[in-house]
Structure formats: structure tokens, C-alpha cells
Amino acid sequence: MATSTKTTTDEFIKGLWKENPVFVQVLGMCPVLAVSNTAINALAMGLATAFVLIMSNIVVSLLRSFIPKEVRIATYILVIATFVTVVDYVIQAISLDLYKALGAFISLIVVNCLILGRAEAFASKNTVVRSTMDGLGMGIGFAFALLCLGAVREILGSGSLFGVELFHDSFQDWVVMVLPSGGFFTLAGWLLLFNWMKQRKAKKEQSAALTLAGEAAQ
Amino acid sequence: MVPADRVRDEEQGGIDVSNAELSAGAPPTSTWHMYRAMVGIGVCCGLLIVSVYQVTLPVIERNKAEALQAAIFDVLPGAVTSTTYRLQEPDGFQVSEGKDAGEQLVYAGYDDEHALVGIAVEAHGMGYQDVIRLIYGYSFENDAIVGIRVLESKETPGLGDRIETDPDFLENFKRLDVSLTDDQTTLANAIVPVKHGEKTHPWQVDGITGATISSKAIANILDQSAEFWVPRMHAKRADFEGQE
Numbered sequence A: 001m002a003t004s005t006k007t008t009t010d011e012f013i014k015g016l017w018k019e020n021p022v023f024v025q026v027l028g029m030c031p032v033l034a035v036s037n038t039a040i041n042a043l044a045m046g047l048a049t050a051f052v053l054i055m056s057n058i059v060v061s062l063l064r065s066f067i068p069k070e071v072r073i074a075t076y077i078l079v080i081a082t083f084v085t086v087v088d089y090v091i092q093a094i095s096l097d098l099y100k101a102l103g104a105f106i107s108l109i110v111v112n113c114l115i116l117g118r119a120e121a122f123a124s125k126n127t128v129v130r131s132t133m134d135g136l137g138m139g140i141g142f143a144f145a146l147l148c149l150g151a152v153r154e155i156l157g158s159g160s161l162f163g164v165e166l167f168h169d170s171f172q173d174w175v176v177m178v179l180p181s182g183g184f185f186t187l188a189g190w191l192l193l194f195n196w197m198k199q200r201k202a203k204k205e206q207s208a209a210l211t212l213a214g215e216a217a218q
Numbered sequence B: 001m002v003p004a005d006r007v008r009d010e011e012q013g014g015i016d017v018s019n020a021e022l023s024a025g026a027p028p029t030s031t032w033h034m035y036r037a038m039v040g041i042g043v044c045c046g047l048l049i050v051s052v053y054q055v056t057l058p059v060i061e062r063n064k065a066e067a068l069q070a071a072i073f074d075v076l077p078g079a080v081t082s083t084t085y086r087l088q089e090p091d092g093f094q095v096s097e098g099k100d101a102g103e104q105l106v107y108a109g110y111d112d113e114h115a116l117v118g119i120a121v122e123a124h125g126m127g128y129q130d131v132i133r134l135i136y137g138y139s140f141e142n143d144a145i146v147g148i149r150v151l152e153s154k155e156t157p158g159l160g161d162r163i164e165t166d167p168d169f170l171e172n173f174k175r176l177d178v179s180l181t182d183d184q185t186t187l188a189n190a191i192v193p194v195k196h197g198e199k200t201h202p203w204q205v206d207g208i209t210g211a212t213i214s215s216k217a218i219a220n221i222l223d224q225s226a227e228f229w230v231p232r233m234h235a236k237r238a239d240f241e242g243q244e
Helices: A008-017 A031-034 A039-062 A069-094 A096-105 A107-111 A113-121 A128-158 A180-217 B002-012 B014-018 B031-075 B167-174 B214-233
Strands: B081-088 B092-095 B105-110 B114-124 B132-137 B144-152 B192-194 B204-205
Touching: A008 A031, A008 A128, A031 A096, A031 A107, A031 A128, A039 A113, A039 A128, A039 B192, A069 A096, A069 A113, A069 B031, A096 A107, A096 A113, A096 A180, A096 B031, A096 B081, A107 A113, A113 A128, A180 B214, B002 B214, B031 B081, B031 B092, B031 B105, B031 B114, B031 B132, B031 B144, B114 B214, B132 B214, B144 B167, B192 B214, B204 B214
Parallel strands: B192 B204
Antiparallel strands: B081 B092, B081 B105, B105 B114, B114 B132, B132 B144
């Protein structure tokens, strides 16, 4: 998995951009589509998931030699479920309104494949420092992606951002954007943008390589 | 802890066979190690959950109480203090101190001169997506519902959730008639939903175009709840007075 040439900073950066869990790996789509109807919900969900991801990565990598592989999945789920329950109580204590808005999706962080995926594919094979950086990067990348969706959907769907009205009264809200279908539209738009950027970069590299090869041939 | 022969049995059993590829030649883990890992982590997780629960419980309770208090004052304009009563049939209403499950509670609101403003009642019923929970204020003076607030709903954002925000719809509940028949046992007129713009009587609820089911649900929840509570509260009005 992690090669020795990779620094801990690389482990952090990759989750933010190159291997962004939502835009590149397309993981954990259920909360991404469901609670990104406003920027504040999206940010809260993103941060809650990031917290669980970082904590479970730390614990799993700390205990990686203690956990026999036969029971590893069950143990990871146990660890993840614990942190999700903690987050659940803490959000209730911070704001009941936020808790109501996020609803069942907080509990469903347990089954977010991103978290179990990182525990299994990364934290169980790497040191605590690397796993923490990986969790931080992936978690922030996930929160960032949710915020991207939430901001677009809230601006177009309710004409506001973080609850602050942006437009004059005459702005006609695109109600569809805050409905589930709006989630798919927005996600499709972002994926289009990311893939277009990736393709453009690949083309550039290819043409650069061709020019180099051509020069070498001459 | 575990008898040796049982350990051997389990090692030869299903767990190791199903994980044969994972083990990939490595010696099988002893059952004791598996127990140790799962039980040990389980106990630690349990302790963590219990301690977080204990720490956050008072804050959560306070948040809930504050939210309820704010909702009571919201639906009873002019109220500054409130007292909780429980229904004790057939005697009437008594001040409720503790919080026993299954009790039927109402909240009496009083103004700054300790005069009774009205009673806030919680009600719930089926909406479009899920159960809608709301609280409404009943005023004896007006024989009317004088305010409602939705406490919990999962109505469609942008459509059904306008039951909480639509100004025309909320206008219905500034004074929604729930006067009783002459014998004081039932509502003179049931609360009925009508199409938007067709409201002609003070007991009708003017619906929202695009949120027909949700706005009808509100009218039906209010009708059922008022049918039960208003005659009882009316008959025992004296129970609420002179307490504060």
C-alpha cells in the first residue's frame, strides 16, 4: 500500500485531492446525496464523518498487532460504532436543530464504506502517524466534497449560503436542487468537472512526453 | 478461561476454514487471542460510550427543555412562565412534577401578572413522509387555537416543509376557531382543511398549493387533538387558575 518513498505529508494530501473520497473514489454516496441540501448540514456531516474516520484510523493502527485477522472486521466495526455513538451524543448536546436535520444519517456513519475501507486498507497496515495523516486527509477531503455539494445546492435551491440570504426577493428558488434529485445533478456536475480536469492534465502530460520523445529522436 | 479441547474444536471449525485464504499459510490464531481482542475492545468501547453519555445527558436534557419552553411561549403569545399539568381523569388536571412515561401532559402559560394566557398541547399525526409532531396554544378567551409550531417533521424540503414557514398558512393559526357546542362536550365545528384561497369560516384551514397532504395533515392532527383536549380543558379551567 504505502511505499517508503511516500512522506506523511503525501498521505495527507492524497485524500484532499488526488484520491478524494467523493470526487475520485466515489465512496460513501448515501450521506453525500442525502444531507448535502444545505451547506451547514453538509459541513456538520462532513466533520462528524472526519472525526470518526480519524479516531478509528488511530485506534485501528494502534491495535493492529493486537487484533487477529479472523476478527478484524468485527473489531473495526465495534471501534467505528463507538465513535459514531460518541458523535451522536455530542451533536445532540451541541444543537438539537442540527441533530434533527441530520437525522438517521449520523448513525449510518457506521456503515460508511469509506471509514471501514480506510481501516482495512490503510490503518491496519501502517503506523499511527501515517494513519492519522491518512484519516485527516480523507476526512477533510470528504468534508470538503460535501461542502462543495451543499453550498451549490443551498445557493441554487434556497438562494442562501449558511442560512444567509444571498439574492434579492425576486430570485426564484430551484426547489429541485434541495430535493434528492438535486443531489444527483450537483454530484454529476462536480464529477464532470473533476474528470474533465483529470483528462486535460493527462493530455498535457502525454503531449509533453511526445514532444520530449520527438526532440530526443531529432 | 476456555477449555483446551474446545479451543482445538473451534480452530478446526468454521472460522478458520472460511478464513483459509486470509491466513495464507500463517499459523491459525488461537481462540484466546480472538476473545481477548474482541472482549477487550468491546469493554473499552462500552466504557467510553457510557462516560460520554453521562457527560452529555444533562446538556441534552437542558437543550430539550429549553426547546420545549421556547415552543410553549411561541404558541402562547404573551406568556412568560409555564407550568406543566397532567391529565388525571376523571378528576381533572394536576401539577406534574416528575416526568413519568405515558402521562398526558399539557403546559399552561401565564403572563407577567400571573393570569392564565392559555394552554399549550402537544399533538402528533401522520404527515406525508413520517410523523409530524407539533405543539399548539389554546386560548380560553378566544375559544381558539392561537399559535402552532412544528416540533418534528420530515416533510419534503421546499414543498411539504412550508407548513413551518409559509406565512399565509401560519396566518390560519393566529385564531383558529375551536368553540364547543352548547353542551360543552364536543367541537361545534370540526377543523377542516380547504383548498388554498377558499377559506370562508374561522374553523377552516387554508391549505398550501404544492403541500396539500402536509397541510391537510396539520388540520387533521389539530382536529383530533382539539376534539379530545378542548372539552376537557374547558370543563376544568379552574384547575389551571390561581396556581402561578
